[in-house]
Amino acid sequence: MESAVWIILLPLLTAFFLGIFKLYSDKLFYSLVIVSMVIYLYLLILVINDSYPPKVYSIGNWGLLGINLMVDSFSAMFLLIIAILFITVIIFSLNYIKVNKHKFIILTYVMIAGIAGMVLTADLFNLYVFLEVSSMSSYALTAIKKTDKSIESSFKYLIMSTFGSFFILLATILTYYLTGTLNMAEISLEFKSVPFMIKSTIMFFFIFGYGIKIGLVPLHAWMPDSYEASPIPYNVLSSGLVMKSAIYALIRLLYVIFGVEFLTESGILNIGVFWGVLTFIIAHTLAYQQSNLNRLLGYSSIAQIGYITIGLFLGNEKGLIGGSFHILNHGIMKGTLFLVLGIFYYSLKADEIEDIQGLGYKFPVLSFTFVVAALAIVGLPPFNGFISKWLIIEAAIEAGFFYAAFFILVGTFLSLTYYLKVIIKLYTKTEKKTLIEKPDLSLKLPTFFLGSLCILFGIVPSLPLSLINNIPKFLLNNSEYIRILLGG
Numbered sequence: 170m171e172s173a174v175w176i177i178l179l180p181l182l183t184a185f186f187l188g189i190f191k192l193y194s195d196k197l198f199y200s201l202v203i204v205s206m207v208i209y210l211y212l213l214i215l216v217i218n219d220s221y222p223p224k225v226y227s228i229g230n231w232g233l234l235g236i237n238l239m240v241d242s243f244s245a246m247f248l249l250i251i252a253i254l255f256i257t258v259i260i261f262s263l264n265y266i267k268v269n270k271h272k273f274i275i276l277t278y279v280m281i282a283g284i285a286g287m288v289l290t291a292d293l294f295n296l297y298v299f300l301e302v303s304s305m306s307s308y309a310l311t312a313i314k315k316t317d318k319s320i321e322s323s324f325k326y327l328i329m330s331t332f333g334s335f336f337i338l339l340a341t342i343l344t345y346y347l348t349g350t351l352n353m354a355e356i357s358l359e360f361k362s363v364p365f366m367i368k369s370t371i372m373f374f375f376i377f378g379y380g381i382k383i384g385l386v387p388l389h390a391w392m393p394d395s396y397e398a399s400p401i402p403y404n405v406l407s408s409g410l411v412m413k414s415a416i417y418a419l420i421r422l423l424y425v426i427f428g429v430e431f432l433t434e435s436g437i438l439n440i441g442v443f444w445g446v447l448t449f450i451i452a453h454t455l456a457y458q459q460s461n462l463n464r465l466l467g468y469s470s471i472a473q474i475g476y477i478t479i480g481l482f483l484g485n486e487k488g489l490i491g492g493s494f495h496i497l498n499h500g501i502m503k504g505t506l507f508l509v510l511g512i513f514y515y516s517l518k519a520d521e522i523e524d525i526q527g528l529g530y531k532f533p534v535l536s537f538t539f540v541v542a543a544l545a546i547v548g549l550p551p552f553n554g555f556i557s558k559w560l561i562i563e564a565a566i567e568a569g570f571f572y573a574a575f576f577i578l579v580g581t582f583l584s585l586t587y588y589l590k591v592i593i594k595l596y597t598k599t600e601k602k603t604l605i606e607k608p609d610l611s612l613k614l615p616t617f618f619l620g621s622l623c624i625l626f627g628i629v630p631s632l633p634l635s636l637i638n639n640i641p642k643f644l645l646n647n648s649e650y651i652r653i654l655l656g657g
Contacts, residue, residue, distance in 0.1 A: 171226045172215045173238050176248065177286045177299075179209055184278035191271040199263070202274060206256055213252040220245035221639050223653050225291070237291040237352065239654055242639035246493055247288040247417055249636065250500050253622070254409045255281050257615040261508060262402045264611045265515055269313050273400065276313070280306035280406065284414045291654055293341045293351045296418055300337070300382075304330050307411055310403045311395050322391070322398035329391040333381030340374035344426075347371075354654040357426050357647055368427065369435055375422055376437070382415035385478065386448040389471050393455075396467030401511030404463065408470040408507070409500030416474070416496065420481050424644040425651075429484055441482025442565070446576045449475030453583035457590075460522050462510050465587065466503065469546065472584065473499045476577065480561040483568045486641040491560030493637050494630075498545070498553045501622045505542035508616040509535050512608045522591055527599035535613070536595050538620035543588040545623040548581045553626035 183205040190197040223241035240248075259274065266273050283303030290296050308330070312323035345351055347367070348359035360368060377388075384392045396404050423432055432438050449472040456468035477499070480492025512535055513519040513528060529536040545552030548559075558577065565574040626633055643650045 171238075172212050172219075173224070173226045173240050173289055174228060175212050176209075176216060176289060177238075177282055179205065179212065180278040180282040180285070183209075184275045184282070187271070187275045187278065191275075198271065202259065202263075205278075206259060210252055210256055213248050216240055217245045217248050217252070217636070220248075220636070223643065223650075225654055225656070236295055237654065238289040239291040239650075240289065241643050241650070241653075242636055243417070243421070243493065243644065244288045246497060246633075246637055246640065247414065248285070249633070250410060250413065250497055251281060251285060253619070254406060254500055254504055257504065257508075257619060258402045258405050261405075261511070261612060261615040262400075264609060265402060265511060266400060269315075273310065273313055273402070276306045276310050277403075277406065280310065280411070284410050287414045288417055291353050293344060293353065293356070293422075297334075297338060297341055300415075300418065301334065303411060303414060304334065304382075307403075307407065311399045313400060313403075314398065316398070318394075319398040322394040325391040326395050329381055329388075333378040333388075336374045336378030336381075338378075340371050340378065343367075343371050343374070352654070353422075353425050354651040357428065357651055360426060365435075368431065372423070372427055372435065372437065375419065379415050379419040383412055383419070383474055383478075384471050385444060385474060386451045386471065389448075389452070392471060393464045393467040396470070397461055397463045401463075401507050401514065404466070405504040405507045408466075408503045412470065412474060413496050413500065416477060416481070420644070425647045428647050429645050433484060438482050438484045442479050442570050442573050445475040445478035445482065446573055447475070448472065448478065449580045450576065450583070453580055453587070457583065457587040459587075462520055462522060462525070462591070465522070465591070466506055466510070469584065469587075470499070470503055472580065473503070473546065476558060476561060476580070479570075479573050479577070480557075480564060483561075483564050483570065484645075485564055485568050486645065487560055487567060488564035489641045489644055490634070490637055491557050491564050493640050494560060494633065495554075495557035497633055497637070498557045498623075498626065501619055501626070502542045502546040502552075502554055505538060505616060505619040505623060506546070508612075508619060509539040509542070512612050512616065515612065516604050516606055516608050518605060522594050525591070526594050526597050529596040530598065535616065538616060539595065540592055541620050541623050543592060545627065547584045547588055549585075551627045552623050553630070554623070556627060556630045 190201055220240045221242055226238040228236040280303050283299045286299030308323050308327050311326055312319050344356055347363055348356050381388045452468045452472035456465050459465040477492050477495050480488045513525055519525050545554040548554045562574045562577050
C-alpha cells in the first residue's frame with residue numbers, strides 16, 4: 170500500500186490499538202506511542218520528498234468512484250506542519266497532561282488522521298467525512314478537562330461548528346446534484362456549464378461554512394472560550410492545524426473547482442481581502458483587552474488568520490506563497506508561545522498576565538524563547554513571521570490592494586502593543602515565586618525546538634520556500650491539477 174494511504178491509516182490504527190493497550194499496560198501504551206511516532210515521521214518525510222511533481226493514489230481501483238488521494242506542494246506543506254506540531258505536542262503531552270492522558274493521546278491521533286485525510290483527499294465526500302472526524306475529536310479534546318468551563322466551551326464549539334458543517338454539506342449535495350460526481354477535477358470541468366448565480370450560491374455556502382470553522386470575524390465567537398478552556402497542547406494543534414486545515418480545504422475548493430477566473434469575476438477575491446483586514450483589526454483590538462494569556466493568544470490566532478486570508482485571496486503567485494508560508498510560520502510561532510505558557514502554568518499555575526510577572530528571571534531561557542516567538546508573530550526581522558508577512562505586503566501592492574498593505578502595517582503595530590505588555594510584565598521584578606512543579610526536559614526541548622524554527626526559517630527561509638514556491642503552479646492553473654488528477 171502507498172505511503173500516502175498510510176499517512177491516514179496509521180494514526181487511526183494506532184488510536185485503535187492504544188485504546189486496547191491502555192486497558193492492560195502503560196508500558197505497552199507508551200511504547201506504541203513512541204514507535205508509531207517514529208514510523209509516522211518517516212512516512213511523512215517520504216511523502217513530502219516525493220510531492221513534486223504531484224502524485225495521485227487511488228484506493229479501490231474504481232476510477233472516479235474510488236477514493237483518490239493527491240499529494241502536491243500545497244498538501245505536502247500541511248504534512249510538514251503535521252510532522253512538526255504533532256510530534257512536538259505528543260512528546261510535550263507525555264509529562265504535561267495529568268488527567269485523561271490516555272484519552273488525550275488517542276483523540277489526538279484520531280484528529281491527526283482526519284486532518285491528514287482532509288489535505289490528501291481529492292473528492293468532496295471524503296473531504297467532508299475527514300472534516301467531521303477532525304471536528305468530533307476536537308470537540309472531545311476541548312472538553313477533556315471535564316470542568317464547567319471546558320464543557321460549556323466544547324458545547325459552543327459543537328453548535329457553531331455543526332452550523333458550519335451544515336452549509337458545507339449543503340454545498341456538497343448541490344454540487345453532486347448538478348455534476349453527478351464528487352471528484353474535484355470532474356466537478357471543475359462540469360462547473361463550466363453551470364449558471365453563474367447557482368455557482369456563486371454554492372461558493373457562498375462553502376465560504377460561510379468553512380468561515381465558521383476557520384474563525385473569521387464575526388464567525389469567531391466560539392474560539393476564544395475554546396482556547397481558554399482547552400489543554401495547552403490541544404491549543405497548539407487547534408491554532409496550527411485544525412483551523413488551518415479548514416483554510417486548506419476552502420482554498421483548495423475555490424481555486425480548483427471554481428478557478429481563479431471565476432473568483433475574480435465574482436468579486437470574491439476583493440471580499441476575501443477586505444474580510445481578512447477586518448478580521449485582524451478587530452482581533453488585535455480585542456486581544457489588547459485580554460488579561461488571560463490563553464484568550465490573548467486565541468485572539469492573536471484569529472488575527473493571523475486575517476493575514477493568511479489576505480495572502481490567499483489576492484489571486485497572485487506571491488500572495489499564495491506568502492499566505493502559505495504564514496500558515497506554516499503561524500503554527501510554529503503560536504505553538505512556541507502556547508508551549509511556554511504551558512510550562513508557566515505547569516510550574517506555577519500562571520495563566521493570567523499578572524501571574525507571569527518576574528518569570529523572565531526565574532525562567533530566563535524559556536522567557537527568551539517566548540520573546541523570540543512574540544517578536545516573530547508581530548512580524549519583526551530577523552524572524553520567520555517577518556518574511557511571510559512581507560511577502561503578503563508585496564503581493565498586496567502588486568495586486569493593487571494598497572489599503573490592505575497599509576493596514577497590515579497598522580496590524581503589526583497593534584500586535585506589538587499587546588505583546589510588549591506581556592514581555593514587560595515578564596521582566597518586571599517581583600517577590601520570589603514558589604514552584605509547584607519543576608518542568609523537565611520533555612517539556613522544555615519541544616518548546617526550544619519550535620522556538621529555534623522561528624529563527625531558522627527567518628534566517629534561511631529558502632528551506633521551507635523550496636517546497637512552498639511550487640504551490641501557485643497548481644492553484645492558479647487548475648487545468649494542470651485536473652490533468653494530473655484525471656491521469657492525463
